[in-house]
């Protein structure tokens with residue numbers, strides 16, 4: 103057992119940290135204020151190939167498709183500076199580009215994956231609907247076959263990158279499978295007639311990231327744009343989210359780390375009762391608890407990434423890591439605000455933003471309750487292994 107990053111991963115961590123601090127950190131608060139990511143940073147992210155982290159070089163990616171640990175390193179370091187950026191690249195890489203690489207045909211890779219990996223086009227994964235959230239099988243957006251095309255009608259909500267995406271993976275109902283709906287994933291080019299972006303959400307956290315409603319009115323999609331096979335949609339969506347949770351967990355580890363670092367700095371600087379507040383046991387306990395919880399989340403996150411890279415079953419671990427890392431980040435951000443006292447509520451200190459951003463990790467890509475459900479179901483069905 104080896105808990106250390108290899109030399110390439112260490113270098114990647116160093117380079118990404120330097121990049122994030124140099125380019126993302128100075129504009130992170132502004133992105134949060136104006137609810138928009140910085141265009142200059144977007145171009146620099148493309149140059150760094152951060153949109154192609156999980157994709158082989160032959161398709162325009164960074165060639166780390168078998169190195170999910172490196173993907174975590176990148177996502178954690180970006181998340182340490184701005185969770186809005188790490189959810190933007192994380193979703194693009196983990197639940198759009200990666201499934202296209204894993205399940206797509208060669209033609210689909212040529213047509214869609216190369217542009218995604220280079221960041222020429224941004225991707226969105228569209229599962230959630232007004233009446234289908236945790237109960238993902240309840241998708242109502244319908245696709246009906248017409249010759250060698252499918253016609254999509256319905257809408258999606260809360261799609262990360264929705265308003266800026268040009269390539270979508272859309273989960274649609276294509277009929278019935280026994281007593282259950284048959285679901286299929288379609289690759290949709292947003293230039294297609296009948297597609298439009300609806301409401302752009304005004305959110306509590308990760309405000310720089312775009313979260314939008316997407317509307318499909320008689321959107322015609324060629325049969326060739328089915329990802330995998332007709333009827334495979336639910337299975338592929340669940341496999342996609344297993345990988346996506348690694349990304350969300352790494353984001354939360356980065357965010358928790360940022361809250362911890364800000365707390366240590368403040369606890370050493372802020373003087374009350376004639377001494378730095380870090381000398382008070384009440385503050386020390388919060389800092390210890392934060393560090394332990396974040397490290398637990400980090401270990402589980404990198405374990406899930408390791409299992410994935412070894413070709414082993416990692417769905418159960420990815421639910422655990424997402425649960426632990428997101429709750430660790432939330433607790434860390436909460437305590438960071440507490441340690442900062444009144445200043446913690448002010449925008450002049452980044453912990454105010456961390457607190458709002460951290461809440462998102464407990465909701466998207468499956469709430470904490472759903473992760474607990476998945477973990478318990480796994481244990482009750484398969485026992486402890």
Ligand SMILES: Cc1cc2nc3c(=O)[nH]c(=O)nc-3n(C[C@H](O)[C@H](O)[C@H](O)COP(=O)(O)OP(=O)(O)OC[C@H]3O[C@@H](n4cnc5c(N)ncnc54)[C@H](O)[C@@H]3O)c2cc1C
Pocket residue numbers: 193226227228229230234235236237259260261262263305308313462465466467468469470471472475
């Ligand atoms: C910022 C943001 C970005 C997102 N990005 C995307 C995206 O890119 N693509 C996408 O498809 N979706 C996205 N989502 C949607 C997200 O995955 C869902 O919001 C989430 O899965 C929960 O669904 P819901 O909001 O409908 O809540 P609901 O499912 O209505 O849940 C409400 C409450 O009930 C609880 N609950 C539900 N069922 C059970 C159960 N069986 N047992 C116990 N408790 C239960 C939940 O845990 C929650 O506390 C995003 C959401 C947000 C907030």
